[in-house]
Amino acid sequence: MRLIIHRTGKPYPVKHYVNMLIIILFTALVLDFMISYASISIVKQQSGRSLRDTADLYINRINHDFAYINHYMGWSLANDQIIETMDENASGSAEFLKSNTQLHQRFTELQKNYGQAYHFFIYLKNKDFFLNCAPLSIGYPDYLELKRQIISYAEDKNVYDKFYSHWTPILVRNQYYILNIVPYHDRYLICLISADELIRPLQSIDMGKNGTVSLVDEQGKNISTPIRVDETQALDAAKPSPFGLAQSRAAVTSRFSDASFSVQMIAKYGTFEKIMIAQLVIILLALMIAIVLCIVMLYFNKRVLRPIQSFSDTLARWNEESAALDFKNSKIIELEQASQQFKDLIGQIRRFKIDMYEQELEKQRIQLDYMKLQINPHFFLNCLTSMYSMAQMQMYGEIERMAMSTTQYFRYIFQNGQNFVRLQDEIEHVRIYLDIQRHRYRNAFAYHISQDAETGEIRIPPLVLQTFIENAVKYAVSRVTEASITLSVSREMQGDLARITISDSGPGFPPDILEQLIHGGPLHAENGNRIGITNTIQRLALLYKGQADVSFSNREGGGAEVTITIPVLPPGSH
Incomplete structure (x- = not known):
């Protein structure tokens, strides 16, 4: 059989295809130029937006810290019996010294939460008593100058209008500090932070070779160091330019809500020229x-x-x-x-x-x-934190039990290198984990484990139950109401299957998450917990070759419920 091919298109010489190639390449060059111009503009806009978002996030966090510290000092002056006791007793009396120690302990804890850069002072005008009520990191000459200024501010009748809920920069021996004074009946609580320490988190951002991040007062004067760009350059950077794409400097200024100073970020975009x-x-x-x-x-x-x-x-x-x-x-x-x-x-x-x-x-x-080796480091750190808290409260018996439970917990994880373990060992591991969590939450929940006698020797992949138990503890347990967690294991004679049910009395699965779990959709990562559920389902599917089943539901009385059905004999067992 002879095949005859009929040409339907007109043949062209090579020169024609070369010309077409040149036209295509020229068009590609023009498009490349346009795309390059647009990409540079978009990248610059996104960088500026990212810079402003970073400043807004930082300012929102500082505003929240300022508001809480101001509220805490105001509440302490108005309601705390410790300060009233100090004001009513002589400076050298036992009651005064005891109250002073308690006040120092409280504000030391507050300082630990917000950083060593925050300093707290108390001033009792009637006693002419001025002292720090938290550890200090400033020099003694600065302390004396600060004391002199604060006492002079306290003599001012308008101290409430000037300083209450209004953080103000002050100059102490060529160093700017941010000051807040809360007055109440000739009693004053003062919070102080260095301007350099306040702006330090933003100074770690790469602003370019000549860029800078600083605090400026209402007149636009820098109150933080180092100062690498003067005010004239900052104003020039903030002016709009007809050649916006070629302008390599940009300035972002954001103001704090309850303060008389702002954050100024000046970025040098030299990379766009490159x-x-x-x-x-x-x-x-x-x-x-x-x-x-x-x-x-x-x-x-x-x-x-x-x-x-x-x-x-x-x-x-x-x-x-x-x-x-x-x-x-x-x-x-x-x-x-x-x-x-x-x-x-x-x-x-x-x-x-x-x-x-x-x-x-x-x-x-x-x-x-890899799935078997996944361990949540936060759990280990929480155990250490709990034992540290118990040690502070001299709860030595609880420390011994907590240490033993933690040792057994991690010994089970690190010594386990098999694909399957006894269900009885896995349940005992879950029991130890729940006991550890009860120590942490101070018995904020109760748990109940029920198991048929013939299910102890059933083989199950290690750490499967713990994944769902951890999820129940995280979302069901709170310190407001006592929660309950139930683990039950039974054997179904029909089909030679084992049924494991884990339930809790918490809020249950959110509707969107429950919908994804029921239909087997992918879950977005949230601190590793949802990844653990997805990995566990994949492990069961691989190890049991599709014979295992995991179902999720919300109980009518409230709470989540997970049911795991596995064969009594894993694939390959005899």
Whole structure:
């Protein structure tokens, strides 16, 4: 049978295709220039937006800290019996000294929460008593100067209007500090923080070679160090420019809500100039490549494309007539080798499929090992924190039990290297974990474990139950109401299955999360917990070869419920 091919399109010379290639390359160059210009503009806008968002996040956090500290000092002056006792007793009396110690302890804890940069002082005007009520990190000369200024502020009748709920910068021995004074019946609580310490978190941001981050007062004067850009440069950076893309400096100023100073961030965008040069270099390279490609195309057509076309025609005839291939006249050694390579292709594909299957099995084994080794470091840190708190309260018996439970918990995790363990051992591990959490939450929840006698020797992958128990503790347990967690294990004679049910009295699964769990959709990561649920479901599917089942629901009386159904004998067991 002879195959006749009719050409439906008009043939063109190579020059025609070269011209088309040049047109396409020129169009690509123009598009590349436009895209480069747009990308530089977008990147600069996004960088400026990111800079402002960073400043807003920082200011919102500081505003929250300022508001809480101000409220705490006001509440302490108005309601705390400690300060009233100090004001009513002599400075050297036992009652005064005891109250002073208690006040120091409270504000030391407050300082631990907000950082050592915050300093707290108390001033009792009637007793002319001024003293810090938290550890200090300022020098004694600064302390004396600060004391003198605060006492002078307290003498001012307008001290309430000037300082209450209004954080104000003051200059102490060539160093700016942010001051807040809360007055109440000739009693004063003072909070102080260095301007440099307040702005330090933002100074770690890369603002460019000549960029800076600083605090400025209402007149625009810098009150923090180091100062790398003067006020004139800052004003120039803030002015709009008709050449916005070429402007390499930008300024962002954000004001605090209850303060008389602002954050000023000046960024030097020198990188955009480099981006523009790089884009121009890319365009020139593309033009050179286009010229070279045209030359190569002519040579390639003569020396390579025509022999390949002849090879393709011969191969097409071989497919139809099953005749032997002969490429000895192709003048290309590679084409002469193609016949044998084509014959070997089928065998290579079969071997490739086998290799891919073995690699997939190895990948699954590695994934299972990785899943088993996932440990939440926050749990270990929380255990240490709980034992530290118990030590402070001299709860030595609880410390012994907590330490023993924690030791057993981690021994089980680190010594377990098997795919399956006894269900009885897994339940005992869960019991130890719940006991540890009861120590942490001060018996804020109760748990109940019930198990059929014949289920103890059932084999189960390690750490499966703990994943769902951890989820129940995280979302069901609170210090407001006592929660309950239930774990029950039963055996179903029909089908030789084991049913494990984990339930709690918490708020249950959110509707959107429950919908994803029921339909097997992917869960977004949230501190690792949802990743753990997804990994556990994948482990069960792999190890039981699809014979295991996990179902999720919310109970009618409130709370979440997880039901795990597994074969009594894992795959491969006898």
